[in-house]
Amino acid sequence: MSRTPLMPKATAVWLVENTALTFEQIATYCNLHVLEVKGIADGDVAQGIKGMDPVASGQLTRSELEKAQADSGHKLQIAASKVKIPEIKRKRAPRYTPLSRRQDRPAAIAWLLRNHPELRDSEIIKLVGTTKPTITAIRERTHWNSAAIQPADPVTLGLCLQTELDAVIKKAAERVERERKKEEKEAIKAGTLLPTEETVEQTAPKGAPLAELITAEEVQLHKETTEKAATFANLSEKPEEKEAEKEYDAESVFSGLSKLKGKMKQEDE
Numbered sequence: 001m002s003r004t005p006l007m008p009k010a011t012a013v014w015l016v017e018n019t020a021l022t023f024e025q026i027a028t029y030c031n032l033h034v035l036e037v038k039g040i041a042d043g044d045v046a047q048g049i050k051g052m053d054p055v056a057s058g059q060l061t062r063s064e065l066e067k068a069q070a071d072s073g074h075k076l077q078i079a080a081s082k083v084k085i086p087e088i089k090r091k092r093a094p095r096y097t098p099l100s101r102r103q104d105r106p107a108a109i110a111w112l113l114r115n116h117p118e119l120r121d122s123e124i125i126k127l128v129g130t131t132k133p134t135i136t137a138i139r140e141r142t143h144w145n146s147a148a149i150q151p152a153d154p155v156t157l158g159l160c161l162q163t164e165l166d167a168v169i170k171k172a173a174e175r176v177e178r179e180r181k182k183e184e185k186e187a188i189k190a191g192t193l194l195p196t197e198e199t200v201e202q203t204a205p206k207g208a209p210l211a212e213l214i215t216a217e218e219v220q221l222h223k224e225t226t227e228k229a230a231t232f233a234n235l236s237e238k239p240e241e242k243e244a245e246k247e248y249d250a251e252s253v254f255s256g257l258s259k260l261k262g263k264m265k266q267e268d269e
Contacts, residue, residue: 003078004030004031004078005029005030005054005057005059005060005078006052006057006059007052008030008031008032009030009032009040009045009046009049010046010049010050010051010052011029011030011051011052011054011059012026012027012030012032012036012037012040012046013040013046013049013050013051013052014051014052014053014054015029015030015051015054016037016040016041016051017051018051018053019065019069020069021068021069021076022072023037023038023041025068025072025074025075025076028075028076029060029075029076029078058079059078059079060076060078060079061079064076064077064079101157101158101159104152104157104158104159105128105129105130105134105159106134106138106143106145106149107149107150107151107152107157108127108128108152108153108154108157108159109124109128109130109134109135109138110138110149110150110151110152111151111152111153111154112124112127112128112154113135113138113139114151115151116169116172118172118173118175118176119168119169119172120172121135121136123168123171123172126168127154127159127160127164127165127168128154128159128160129159
């Protein structure tokens with residue numbers, strides 16, 4: 001970035017009046033247009049401005065000035081300042097919204113609240129140029145025109161650019177992900193389990209209240225009912241089914257076979 005002297009027009013006035021520099025040299029040094037420097041020389045521009053000596057103010061050395069006067073092709077170089085002035089960071093001014101578009105801001109705010117609830121109020125303010133009370137009123141439906149507000153994309157309404165909206169959404173998503181990972185690490189470090197709402201929600205049927213959990217008394221009642229039903233089923237079984245289910249050992253089987261063979265021999269004889 002090229003440096004320019006303080007009060008460039010006043011410096012140009014002094015150089016025009018007190019040196020033999022060309023208009024191009026003065027224009028390049030003071031970061032002005034050549035025609036503007038020519039207008040200063042003709043008296044049409046910078047009328048009433050008192051010239052400022054750049055050599056006396058330490059913005060130009062005497063040797064550099066003499067060298068430029070001797071060579072018309074030499075470009076003046078501003079002298080390095082001995083005092084380092086810190087760069088002033090200006091506060092970003094709130095986004096200006098034209099009067100014709102200000103009536104569309106509630107619709108844009110409603111759209112952002114509905115489609116991107118992860119956005120902070122400060123991010124919405126920067127996008128559409130609104131105020132926090134307005135956002136709160138639209139969120140809580142206390143806005144004077146809540147019944148007529150129809151959510152609309154702020155890009156379509158011309159309140160912001162698509163690149164600006166995408167950048168804010170991406171930043172908010174990354175912030176939410178960082179907060180989620182931080183909470184998980186803290187939970188693991190503390191040795192705590194997940195909340196009941198998260199664990200029950202995965203297995204509970206849709207629409208069922210999460211607070212309805214089975215108590216110990218209900219478990220005991222279910223167990224007693226199951227045992228009584230099993231006892232009743234055993235009593236109602238037929239004797240034939242019990243005999244069919246009787247288990248036989250190897251000795252009883254072989255003894256039965258030997259008796260059957262003896263009967264068959266007697267019949268043959």
